[in-house]
Amino acid sequence: MLRLRVLMGVAIATLLPLMAGCGGRERPLTPPVATVQKLVLADDGHLSMQLRVQNFGPKPVGFGSIDARLELAGTKAGPLAVKIGFEIPGRSADVVEATLTPDATALAAIRKSLLPGPDGRAPVQVEYRIVGALMLEKPAQRVALDRAGTLSPVPGVPNEFR
Numbered sequence: 001m002l003r004l005r006v007l008m009g010v011a012i013a014t015l016l017p018l019m020a021g022c023g024g025r026e027r028p029l030t031p032p033v034a035t036v037q038k039l040v041l042a043d044d045g046h047l048s049m050q051l052r053v054q055n056f057g058p059k060p061v062g063f064g065s066i067d068a069r070l071e072l073a074g075t076k077a078g079p080l081a082v083k084i085g086f087e088i089p090g091r092s093a094d095v096v097e098a099t100l101t102p103d104a105t106a107l108a109a110i111r112k113s114l115l116p117g118p119d120g121r122a123p124v125q126v127e128y129r130i131v132g133a134l135m136l137e138k139p140a141q142r143v144a145l146d147r148a149g150t151l152s153p154v155p156g157v158p159n160e161f162r
Contacts, residue, residue: 030056031143032088032136034066036128037095039151041114041159046101047077053084053134054093061136062087068132068145070100073113073123077102080130087138114159125150126161 038050047070055061063084070077082098102110116122129148136143151161 032056032061032063032134033147034068034130034134034145035147035149036070036130036151037162039072039126039128039161041110043159045107046099047072047110049098049100050095051082051098052093052095053088055088055090058090060087060089060138062138064135064137066096066098066130066132066134066145068130071129071131072110073126073128075106075109075113077106077110080132114161122153125152 032053032055034051034053036049037052040048042048051066053063053066055063063086065084066080066082068080070080078100080098080100082096084096086094088094114123114126127148127150129146131146134143134145154160154162
């Protein structure tokens with residue numbers, strides 16, 4: 001009987017600290033991100049985009065805006081200011097539309113990087129980078145954003161990349 005009580009005491013002493021760490025604490029917020037899902041270079045020089053805004057956390061997040069800059073193929077395309085204004089459930093994503101008009105110098109460099117060259121061949125992939133911040137409304141905070149990726153031309157659809 002004494003041996004059983006000692007064994008129970010050791011088991012409780014071992015499990016109690018482990019169980020204390022299980023309850024009540026919230027998991028840390030996994031930072032949300034924004035990526036370019038689709039990019040279209042229009043004939044007039046503006047860039048139309050679909051940005052995928054992803055909430056990796058377990059709870060809904062109210063997104064306010066994106067305040068960043070876009071780089072395409074190593075060229076600064078310009079500022080990216082996008083109003084979001086809606087909530088995204090936990091572990092979900094949604095798409096927002098954005099338009100950007102690069103200045104003449106950036107546009108020339110972007111066209112050279114995105115469009116087919118003299119040999120008629122289009123690029124296989126185009127690198128992009130978004131640097132700035134996601135502004136959250138609920139919970140109110142500013143989340144740093146530095147996301148890079150690649151886009152590929154859509155076969156048969158000129159000037160469109162995904």
